[in-house]
Each structure stands twice: as C-alpha cells, then as structure tokens.
Amino acid sequence: xxxxxxxxxxxxxISIFAMLxxxxxxxxxxxKTEARSAxxxxxxxxxxxxxxSEDLSLFELQELKRIDSSQFDEISEAMLSKVKGRAKDxxxxxxxxxxxxxxxxxRTRKLGCLGRCKAAAFxxxxxxxxxxxxxxxxxxxxxxxxxxxxxxxxxxxxSPESVPALLSAVDDHRRPVPFGAxxxxxxxxxxxxxxxxxxxxxxxxxxxxxxxxxxxxMEGSTEDTTVLISLLENDPSLEVxxxxxxxxxxxxSPKAIRPLSECLESHKPTALRIVTCxxxxxxxxxxxxxxxxxxxxxxxxxxxxxxAKAASQMGPAGIEQLNLIAASNSRGAAFAxxxxxxLAAKAPSAS
Amino acid sequence: MTTILVADDDPDILELxxxxxxxxxxxxxxxxxxxxxxxxxxxxxxxxMILDVTMPFHxxxxxxxxxxxxxxxxxxxxxxxxxxxMEQDTERGFAAGxxxxxxxxxxxxxxxxxxxxxxxxxx
Numbered sequence: 001x002x003x004x005x006x007x008x009x010x011x012x013x014i015s016i017f018a019m020l021x022x023x024x025x026x027x028x029x030x031x032k033t034e035a036r037s038a039x040x041x042x043x044x045x046x047x048x049x050x051x052x053s054e055d056l057s058l059f060e061l062q063e064l065k066r067i068d069s070s071q072f073d074e075i076s077e078a079m080l081s082k083v084k085g086r087a088k089d090x091x092x093x094x095x096x097x098x099x100x101x102x103x104x105x106x107r108t109r110k111l112g113c114l115g116r117c118k119a120a121a122f123x124x125x126x127x128x129x130x131x132x133x134x135x136x137x138x139x140x141x142x143x144x145x146x147x148x149x150x151x152x153x154x155x156x157x158x159s160p161e162s163v164p165a166l167l168s169a170v171d172d173h174r175r176p177v178p179f180g181a182x183x184x185x186x187x188x189x190x191x192x193x194x195x196x197x198x199x200x201x202x203x204x205x206x207x208x209x210x211x212x213x214x215x216x217x218m219e220g221s222t223e224d225t226t227v228l229i230s231l232l233e234n235d236p237s238l239e240v241x242x243x244x245x246x247x248x249x250x251x252x253s254p255k256a257i258r259p260l261s262e263c264l265e266s267h268k269p270t271a272l273r274i275v276t277c278x279x280x281x282x283x284x285x286x287x288x289x290x291x292x293x294x295x296x297x298x299x300x301x302x303x304x305x306x307x308a309k310a311a312s313q314m315g316p317a318g319i320e321q322l323n324l325i326a327a328s329n330s331r332g333a334a335f336a337x338x339x340x341x342x343l344a345a346k347a348p349s350a351s
Numbered sequence: 352m353t354t355i356l357v358a359d360d361d362p363d364i365l366e367l368x369x370x371x372x373x374x375x376x377x378x379x380x381x382x383x384x385x386x387x388x389x390x391x392x393x394x395x396x397x398x399x400m401i402l403d404v405t406m407p408f409h410x411x412x413x414x415x416x417x418x419x420x421x422x423x424x425x426x427x428x429x430x431x432x433x434x435x436x437m438e439q440d441t442e443r444g445f446a447a448g449x450x451x452x453x454x455x456x457x458x459x460x461x462x463x464x465x466x467x468x469x470x471x472x473x474x
C-alpha cells in the first residue's frame with residue numbers, strides 16, 4: 001500500500017517535471033524562431049528599401065534567392081500602402097512580376113472572409129485598373145463587412161467606371177451596404193464620375209437617388225440646381241426630398257429659394273420642413289428671414305425650434321428678428337431665447 | 352556632412368527614409384519615438400528634422416513645440432510626415448512651428464526634394 005503511494009507520487013513528480021521541460025523547450029524554440037524571423041524580416045526590408053530607392057534593379061532583386069518567401073510578399077504588400085509616386089509604381093511592377101496581383105484576384109473568391117478582406121485591401125492599394133472587376137464582384141459578397149471594404153477600395157481606386165456598380169450596390173436590399181461608405185467612395189472618385197452618378201437618377205431606386213442628391217450637393221455646382229429642384233418637387237421618396245433640400249442649401253443658388261419655401265407649408269412632412277429651414281439658412285437670403293421667423297409660432301414645436309436655429313444663422317437680420325420675438329409674449333419666445341443663448345455660447349468671449 | 356534626424360514608429364517608413372537620405376549624402380539619425388527625437392536633437396543639433404505626428408511618448412507636434420522653445424534648435428527646419436491629412440491637422444502642424452507638412456502615403460523622391468528645399472532656405 002505504502003509502496004504504491006510512493007510510486008504514484010514519484011510518477012506525478014516525473015510528469016510535472018516533464019511538462020516543465022517541454023514548456024521551456026517550446027518557449028526556447030519559439031523565441032529562437034521569432035528572433036530568426038525578425039532578422040530575416042530586417043534583411044528583406046533592407047532589400048526592398050534598396051529596390052524602392054532604385055539602388056537595386058528588378059532583375060537583381062529577382063536573382064536573389066532570399067526573396068522566394070511569402071514573408072517578402074507580406075513586407076512588400078505592407079509597404080504598398082505607405083508609398084506613392086515612382087516608389088509605388090516600381091513596387092506594383094515588382095508585385096506583378098511575382099504574380100501577387102493574380103493571386104489576390106484569386107483570393108477574392110476564397111471561402112475565408114479574412115482572406116477575401118486582405119485581398120480586397122491589397123487590390124485597393126495596388127490601384128491598377130485590373131483590380132476594378134474583382135472588387136466590383138465583391139460588392140455581391142455574402143458578408144457585409146467584405147462588401148463594405150470592397151466599396152472603400154473602389155473609392156481608393158477612383159475609377160469612374162465603377163460608379164454604376166456602386167449605385168447598384170446601394171440599392172441592393174438583399175445585400176445591404178452602408179450608405180455613408182458608398183457616399184465616401186463616390187466622393188473620392190470625384191467629378192469624373194459625375195455623369196454616371198447623374199445617370200443613376202434614371203435607373204436607380206430610392207437609395208440610389210438619395211445618394212445622387214447628396215453627392216450633387218457636396219460637389220456644390222450651381223448647374224445641378226435644376227435637377228435637385230426636380231427631385232425635391234417630384235420624387236415620391238421623403239428621404240430623397242430631404243437630401244435634395246439639404247443639397248440645395250449647400251449649393252446656395254437663389255433659384256432654389258421658391259421651391260424650398262413651398263416645402264415649409266404646414267401640410268408638408270415635419271422632417272422636410274425642418275431640413276428646409278436649415279437649407280434656407282444656408283442660402284442666407286435676407287428676404288426669407290421673415291418667412292422663417294413666422295415659423296417660430298408654428299404648431300409643430302420641432303419646426304418652430306428649427307426655424308429659430310435657422311434664423312440665428314442668417315446674420316444680423318435674423319438675430320434682430322429673434323430678439324424681437326424673444327422680448328414678446330408669443331409662443332416662439334422660448335425658441336428664440338434658446339437660439340440666441342446657443343449663439344452667445346458659440347461666440348468667442350470678448351476679453 | 353549635413354545631419355538629418357528622422358523619427359517614425361513605423362520601421363518600414365523609418366528605414367525607407369533613412370536609406371533614401373543616406374543615399375543622397377546626408378547623415379541620418381533614425382529614432383522611433385518622440386522622446387528619443389528630443390534627446391537626439393538636443394545632443395546632435397541636426398540641420399533638419401523629419402517627424403511623424405503619431406508616435407509613442409511625444410507626438411510630432413509636441414516635439415515641434417519643444418524644439419521651438421529651445422534657443423539652440425528653434426530655427427531647425429521641421430518636416431512633419433504623417434497619415435493625418437485633414438485641413439485642421441495641417442493647420443495644427445504649421446501652427447506648432449513646422450516648416451513643411453507631408454502626408455502618407457508619401458513619395459520618397461518628393462520628400463528628398465522637400466528636404467533639399469527646406470535646407471536651401473536655411474542656408
């Protein structure tokens with residue numbers, strides 16, 4: 001009995017000792033591997049830096065056996081997002097020669113989500129026309145995060161040819177994408193894609209028309225005032241009307257004042273009346289001050305509040321009217337006081 | 352030999368800038384954080400400094416402000432090299448006393464031209 005106990009304890013001690021030894025060995029091996037990997041990475045980075053500084057030709061680089069490692073591809077891909085100009089051009093041509101771009105295109109169809117995301121980010125950074133089609137296909141990916149990343153990368157690529165695909169993506173109800181991501185991508189593509197963006201008004205659904213209105217407003221060109229007025233007056237969607245009103249305010253053309261003023265009528269939706277107050281304030285026409293001030297006594301307190309805020313943004317004429325209302329006993333006095341207080345809080349203190 | 356101090360916590364960028372400037376005949380002191388940047392600047396009095404904005408210990412803006420209060424270094428040209436590309440970031444950089452502002456991704460050739468221009472202005 002006693003002997004059995006001693007043997008058990010001994011066995012236990014031996015097992016603990018064996019485990020400790022194994023752990024130490026694993027740690028040592030890991031540390032050594034990491035150190036070797038860091039040394040190798042530093043060497044590879046040095047080679048890449050020489051290549052990017054045009055101190056080493058593509059031929060010389062390809063001759064080196066050391067670069068036949070996936071680690072070198074990883075370092076090159078990481079460097080891609082950090083440089084531009086000639087350095088980026090030579091890096092892209094190098095990655096091309098190694099088949100890295102074809103491999104990334106292939107990876108966009110792989111099962112793993114992380115792999116697809118990495119491939120999309122890489123293609124966006126490469127910025128070559130061949131990247132457009134695979135990225136556009138990713139807009140139909142089953143995962144929303146992959147679709148969102150593809151949108152961002154298409155914006156980075158900046159090709160006006162991808163505008164129709166982006167507009168279709170924003171309308172796809174089965175595979176939704178963030179509205180803001182599409183907006184930013186279209187902004188990055190810029191005025192070159194404007195023709196295609198406007199064409200979206202013909203074929204697009206509600207979100208497509210809304211994004212178009214937003215983009216036209218951000219670009220701020222007065223030549224788009226007519227299109228936006230037409231959307232404001234005739235579009236069946238409230239969201240499109242709201243974004244059109246805001247866009248007209250951003251553009252600031254006096255042509256938009258009459259159609260916007262019509263949106264202030266009491267039977268119009270509250271949201272539209274609120275946004276219109278802001279739009280008219282942004283245009284800042286003195287003749288609309290009185291119209292806005294009248295709304296301070298509106299039955300809808302949200303509209304009255306928005307009108308007070310709008311008046312406070314319309315310069316001395318608006319502020320003067322607000323002071324008169326604030327001093328009165330009318331329903332709008334509280335809103336006028338609130339807007340004036342907010343304005344005073346924003347103003348730099350006189351010292 | 353003209354000495355340039357480069358501070359960036361990204362080893363890829365640090366090495367690329369270091370190599371590009373060394374290749375063009377400058378002596379480069381490469382450091383990876385703001386604290387080392389201040390220490391080496393006081394010790395070696397470089398002719399120019401290239402600073403990343405987001406760095407450990409002290410940001411590029413803080414280092415710039417520090418340099419501008421140091422009588423020996425207040426006139427040293429400083430180029431901020433950063434991923435922060437908003438208008439207010441640029442304004443903040445210049446307000447702190449930076450000579451030039453470059454955004455990442457950057458062109459090594461353009462950086463070299465800006466270095467030469469900044470050094471030319473101080474001659």
